[in-house]
Amino acid sequence: MLFPISGITVDPWIPPLVAFVISFFTSMGGISGAFLLLPFQMSVLGYTNPSVSSTNQLYNIVAIPSGVYRYCKEGRMVWPLTWAVVLGTLPGVLIGAFVRVTGLRDPRNFKLFAAAVILYIAIKMIKDLLKQQAAAKNSAQGGTAGKSGPLAATFGNPAATVTLTQCTFKRIGFTFQGETYDVSVTGIFILCFIVGIIGGIYGIGGGAIIAPFLITFFGLPVYTVAGAALMGTFVTSVAGVAFYTAIAPLFPQVSVSPDWLLGILFGLGGMAGMYLGARCQKFVPAKGIKWMLVVIMLFTSIKYLTEFFK
Secondary structure, three states: OEEOOOOEEOOOOHHHHHHHHHHHHHHHHOOOOHHHHHHHHHHHOOOOOOHHHHHHHHHHHHHHHHHHHHHHHOOOOOHHHHHHHHHHHHHHHHHHHHHHHHHOOOHHHHHHHHHHHHHHHHHHHHHHHHHHHHHHHHHHHOOOOOOOOOOOOOOOOOOOOOEEEEEOOOEEEEEEOOEEEEEEHHHHHHHHHHHHHHHHHHOOOOHHHHHHHHHHHOOOOHHHHHHHHHHHHHHHHHHHHHHHHHHHHHOOOOOOOOOHHHHHHHHHHHHHHHHHHHHHHHHOOHHHHHHHHHHHHHHHHHHHHHHHHO
C-alpha cells in the first residue's frame, strides 16, 4: 500500500502491529514508544522527511488516551505533576518543532542528534540503577534487607494508589507505597522546558523523554511517573501536530505536515498496546521496567551512531 505523503509503500497491517508491540512495553515506563517508531520509520520504511516527526506526534494523539485512562482508573495519576510537565514542556516542543524544520532537515544529522539524546538518558538511568543496587547490597549486609525504598516495586501489591499531600506553586508532595515524595515545581518546569525542545525536534512530544529524567533526577517512582509523562506527551503532541500543520505552507519544498493515514494506523496499534501495558505495569518490578528502557535506548542510540558514521 502506498502512503503518498510519506512516499513509502508498506502493508497496512505492519504499522499497527509494530506499534502494538513497542507501546505495550514502553508504556510501562511512561514512554509512548514514539522514539522507537521513529527509527523504524526512518531505517526500515525509509521515511526520512521532516514530516516523520509530526507523524510520530499524530501517533501519540491516537494511542496515548487509552494508557492515560488506565492509569487514572487505577489511581496512579499525580495530576499536579502532570500539569507541571505539560506547562513546562509545551513551549519547548513548539521551539523544537521549528528547529527541526529549519535546522535539522538532513536525516543524517538528525540521527546523530537523536543518538546523543537517547544515549545520555540511557547512561543516566544505568548510573541510577547501579547506585540503587549498591545501596540495596549495603542495606542487606547491614541487616535491613527488605526495607522498602523510594523506588520499591509494587509487585505483589497491585492496589497501590497515589495520595496527594501538598500542592502549591513551589512544591508538589504525595505518598505512594508508604513513601513520601516532595519535588520542586520550578525545577520540574525548567527541566521540562529544556527537554521539551529536544522532544519537539525528535518528534515525541517531549513528555516521553521526561519520564527517565523524572526518575533519575527527582527520584520519583516509575509507577507514578508513567501516567504523568504519557499525559504530558499527549497534550504537547496535539500542539506539535497543530504547529507542524500550520507552518507546512511556509515550506512547500519539503514534507512537513503528518502522514495522516500512516500516523493513525500506528496509533491504533499503540492504543491497544498502551492500554494493556498500563494494565500490566503494576505487576512488573520497577527495576525490570528501567532495565528494559535502558536496553531499548542503548540499542537505538548505537544503531543511529553506526548509521551516522557509515
